[in-house]
Amino acid sequence: MHTDHSLSIQVNGEPRRVRAGTSLADLAADLGLAPEKVAVERNLSVVPRSTLAQVLVEDGDEIEIVHFVGGG
């Protein structure tokens, strides 16, 4: 936690600052992502889509947000 109440996290390997109290659903919305099209992993554990609004981001979190792309 920083003095301005922001949290330092990593999203898909990139450093990012978010406000304290931000949920994973808020984070997805801030990034312009539709939660029904992505899957979220927080510190190596999958977060069920139904709980994204309840899970709050914590300082130091490593978050991965993935979706389906073309592949063989």
Add this chain to the structure above:
Amino acid sequence: MNMEFQMNIATPIVASDTWTVAGRTFRSRLIVGTGKYKDFAQNAAALEASGAEIVTVAVRRVNVSDPNAPMLTDFIDPKKVTYLPNTAGCFDAESAIRTLRLAREAGGWDLVKLEVLGEARTLYPDMVETLRATEILAKEGFLPMVYCVDDPIAAKRLENVGAVAIMPLGAPIGSGLGIQNRVTIRLIVEGASVPVLVDAGVGTASEAAQAMELGCDGVLMNTAIAEAKDPVMMAAAMKAGVEAGRLAYLAGRMGRRMYADPSSPLAGLI
């Protein structure tokens, strides 16, 4: 026999001929990838021409800097086509399992394609890691269709630990070299009690037909269609090749002879 008559016989057989993997039944025996296409529109057109009901997809990070970039799901509707998430690019069991846990959350289904690769140069499967991952995934409730070496013993081991389909390579991924070892593919088919699909190596329609003539339940391919000069036409060719091979397998080929045997009667020669 004219062409129309042949089609009248063949079409109903193809239409009623289905295969089932982990309780899900499909008519098309062709599974196509969704990588390497010029754009999503070409990909969707090739899928349509292929008649495939299952597509493989990869799981990757979203582009956080451009969330409005076109997405695969905008062009290929996962409600109409079964998405089969893969673990392409995973070189150990842990990363493959992690990828598929996310895929399950993204898609909401358990049928997945497992591939654990051994090295970048050949993309040959690492069977020790593949077996380990298959066992863990099956225990977690996944239904893994497993990319593997063309080894009948390894195939049995995969089946024993919970693979719902065995998918031996015909040749290295993306090589288009065709089926290199017809003997081991046939042995895998004979020994398996789950579907067997040739996955990787097919380069053209005759090779897809060859896989089906060996008794495989299906064929999975990406590059052979995507890198054809006309991918949509090649997709149609692959559909025809798979159906031709399947019909030939069901029909039962003639025995091989060492020497000639005339088709016209010898009696009544002038």
